[in-house]
Amino acid sequence: MIEPDRDAFEPPSDTPVVELRGVSKSFSVRNSVLERLSGSDSSAKAVCDVSLVVHPCETVGLVGESGCGKSTLAKLVTGQLTPDRGQVRLDGTRVGGVSDRSAGQCRRIGVVFQHAGESFDPRWPVGRSLSEARHDADMGSENERGLGDIEQLLCSVDLGPEIADRYPRELSGGQIQRVALARALAHNPDVIVLDEPVSGLDVATQATILDLLADLQQRFGIGYLFISHDLAVVQYLADRIAVMYAGEVVEVGPADGLFGDPNHPYTEALLQAIPSPDPGVAPPTPLDGDPPDPTDRPTGCPFHPRCPAATTECAERHPEFETVEGTRVRCFHAPEATGECEEDRSYQPNRSTRSSRIHD
Amino acid sequence: MSGPAADTGVRQESDQRDEWTEVIPADRLAQVGLGIILILLVLAVFGPIVSPYDPATQDLSSRLEAPSLTHPLGTDQLGRDVLTRLLHGARLSLGIALAVTSVRLVVGTAVGLVAGYAGGWIDEALMRLVDTLLAFPGIVLALVIAGILGPSLVNVMLALSVVGWASYARLVRSSVLSVREREFVTVARLLGHTRTHVTARHLIPNVVAPVVVLATLDIGGVILGTAGLSFLGLGAQPPTPEWGTMLASGRTYLRQAWWLVNAPGVCIMFTVFGFNLLGDSLRDTLSPTQSAQMEQL
Numbered sequence: 001m002i003e004p005d006r007d008a009f010e011p012p013s014d015t016p017v018v019e020l021r022g023v024s025k026s027f028s029v030r031n032s033v034l035e036r037l038s039g040s041d042s043s044a045k046a047v048c049d050v051s052l053v054v055h056p057c058e059t060v061g062l063v064g065e066s067g068c069g070k071s072t073l074a075k076l077v078t079g080q081l082t083p084d085r086g087q088v089r090l091d092g093t094r095v096g097g098v099s100d101r102s103a104g105q106c107r108r109i110g111v112v113f114q115h116a117g118e119s120f121d122p123r124w125p126v127g128r129s130l131s132e133a134r135h136d137a138d139m140g141s142e143n144e145r146g147l148g149d150i151e152q153l154l155c156s157v158d159l160g161p162e163i164a165d166r167y168p169r170e171l172s173g174g175q176i177q178r179v180a181l182a183r184a185l186a187h188n189p190d191v192i193v194l195d196e197p198v199s200g201l202d203v204a205t206q207a208t209i210l211d212l213l214a215d216l217q218q219r220f221g222i223g224y225l226f227i228s229h230d231l232a233v234v235q236y237l238a239d240r241i242a243v244m245y246a247g248e249v250v251e252v253g254p255a256d257g258l259f260g261d262p263n264h265p266y267t268e269a270l271l272q273a274i275p276s277p278d279p280g281v282a283p284p285t286p287l288d289g290d291p292p293d294p295t296d297r298p299t300g301c302p303f304h305p306r307c308p309a310a311t312t313e314c315a316e317r318h319p320e321f322e323t324v325e326g327t328r329v330r331c332f333h334a335p336e337a338t339g340e341c342e343e344d345r346s347y348q349p350n351r352s353t354r355s356s357r358i359h360d
Numbered sequence: 361m362s363g364p365a366a367d368t369g370v371r372q373e374s375d376q377r378d379e380w381t382e383v384i385p386a387d388r389l390a391q392v393g394l395g396i397i398l399i400l401l402v403l404a405v406f407g408p409i410v411s412p413y414d415p416a417t418q419d420l421s422s423r424l425e426a427p428s429l430t431h432p433l434g435t436d437q438l439g440r441d442v443l444t445r446l447l448h449g450a451r452l453s454l455g456i457a458l459a460v461t462s463v464r465l466v467v468g469t470a471v472g473l474v475a476g477y478a479g480g481w482i483d484e485a486l487m488r489l490v491d492t493l494l495a496f497p498g499i500v501l502a503l504v505i506a507g508i509l510g511p512s513l514v515n516v517m518l519a520l521s522v523v524g525w526a527s528y529a530r531l532v533r534s535s536v537l538s539v540r541e542r543e544f545v546t547v548a549r550l551l552g553h554t555r556t557h558v559t560a561r562h563l564i565p566n567v568v569a570p571v572v573v574l575a576t577l578d579i580g581g582v583i584l585g586t587a588g589l590s591f592l593g594l595g596a597q598p599p600t601p602e603w604g605t606m607l608a609s610g611r612t613y614l615r616q617a618w619w620l621v622n623a624p625g626v627c628i629m630f631t632v633f634g635f636n637l638l639g640d641s642l643r644d645t646l647s648p649t650q651s652a653q654m655e656q657l
Contacts, residue, residue, distance in 0.1 A: 098552075101552070102552070
């Protein structure tokens with residue numbers, strides 16, 4: 001393998017590589033003529049007032065149900081979308097959408113999508129796609145990470161050099177995911193946005209990819225924004241976890257603390273929905289109800305219609321963040337709201353359980 | 361599963377890499393089509409050089425002679441060798457067909473790219489123009505244009521070009537719309553590449569295959585269109601040895617000299633047949649479902 005040029009581990013520095021400040025994004029829903037005449041303006045609020053930072057060499061896990069705005073948030077970071085309100089900052093500099101970013105700014109962020117096969121030009125051997133990603137990074141840069149050529153890139157993701165001549169359709173899911181990771185590394189990014197990077201893979205391949213991700217982070221000091229609906233996967237990799245519900249971050253904190261002792265009722269509900277491998281344990285309790293319609297959000301706390309601990313206050317006012325036991329929670333009743341069922345809850349943070357998922 | 365060796369699938373053989381350039385050797389019909397086209401091209405290029413006769417020189421002493429050894433396809437009403445005229449006509453017909461198809465392809469692709477990439481009112485305006493053009497029966501519109509411009513070969517080419525680019529534009533636009541939403545285009549943009557780079561490297565190469573198929577199928581139509589307009593007297597004027605013109609002037613002598621009409625007719629038929637065969641098999645190989653399947657593999 002290749003020699004890491006940097007020290008194996010750098011402690012997180014003070015400047016976050018990516019910072020979101022109060023970011024909001026809504027999508028206008030095409031109304032019929034009649035609705036437009038009646039003046040009802042419905043726009044779907046995909047992301048509401050989210051603030052989040054990713055430091056170098058840190059993995060921030062982003063979890064939540066489908067449709068909670070995880071991927072929209074990722075697109076705001078990569079610049080595929082621009083926020084309606086709030087700021088996206090790269091290394092302390094405010095940036096706009098991808099067309100407003102300089103090529104250098106674009107290359108600070110790597111991306112890996114769920115369907116990596118789709119993200120390679122089917123007419124090109126993957127080696128050519130890698131050198132396309134590599135090309136401009138080469139010019140004027142000091143080749144910092146020793147990933148000079150394609151062979152080394154492939155080698156760093158545990159693939160042989162012969163892969164470079166293959167076409168995307170000739171590679172297996174695990175291979176193409178590794179190649180996608182190699183492409184994200186090719187331009188020496190500070191942060192890689194991983195949007196469900198292992199969701200389409202079988203459990204064994206998932207495990208090797210996760211180990212590879214952890215290994216690459218150690219070697220190169222990259223920050224990860226890791227998006228997944230699979231709590232076990234997130235817990236395995238993440239240093240900090242942000243839980244999203246209906247476009248808002250409802251709880252954010254260190255991975256172990258947050259999963260070991262959740263303070264937001266929604267986080268707790270997510271954890272309880274994980275099936276346990278232990279036959280003696282009661283079956284998972286799925287959360288009742290549906291996530292709110294993004295065009296018609298509930299007043300107050302967005303989670304209150306489904307929350308077992310909701311009071312009238314929850315329906316009237318929107319909670320702000322409070323710091324409870326090291327995590328930041330958006331709930332009026334934290335930590336009492338989750339305390340009562342703490343004893344009979346059987347979920348233990350278990351790093352080997354990679355197959356369990358929340359219900360999608 | 362942990363090492364590269366376990367992860368490496370068996371290398372698929374190259375027959376899965378079917379691209380339109382590699383299809384032809386595999387398909388019998390495509391071979392026949394390509395064979396016909398190649399023979400025609402060779403005849404068109406070298407035939408007139410070999411022929412001892414001149415296509416325009418009249419020899420009234422040997423009018424309407426039946427096919428013989430000296431005149432393999434007989435002579436016409438002015439004593440000109442029909443085979444020689446056919447060979448010269450092949451140059452004209454193929455040349456016109458290629459020129460008109462190229463103009464259609466270039467104009468249509470450009471319009472389609474602009475419409476697909478720009479979107480908004482530009483897209484709307486261009487596509488309504490395309491709809492308008494496609495609403496006319498092509499040959500009738502070409503007839504009107506050629507009629508207004510006056511009878512000449514160049515005007516026929518112009519008329520056919522104006523009529524035919526619309527379907528290319530529509531095809532390219534729809535391909536661009538679907539390709540540009542695909543993730544590899546997004547990734548290329550996220551890598552900080554310019555729109556020009558993405559268009560030239562990713563967009564155009566991925567929309568070109570169906571356009572090539574359409575062009576191949578279109579050549580036959582253009583040959584028919586040219587011959588049709590010339591037959592009606594709007595295209596090549598006598599004594600130009602154009603197949604459609606020959607057909608028109610031979611028609612008068614249908615009873616005395618069957619070869620006058622049949623020779624150019626059979627030529628037109630075989631040429632169109634050849635291009636259609638080739639185009640059909642290209643289309644079958646590159647049809648959306650099948651190419652999607654190819655990518656899945």
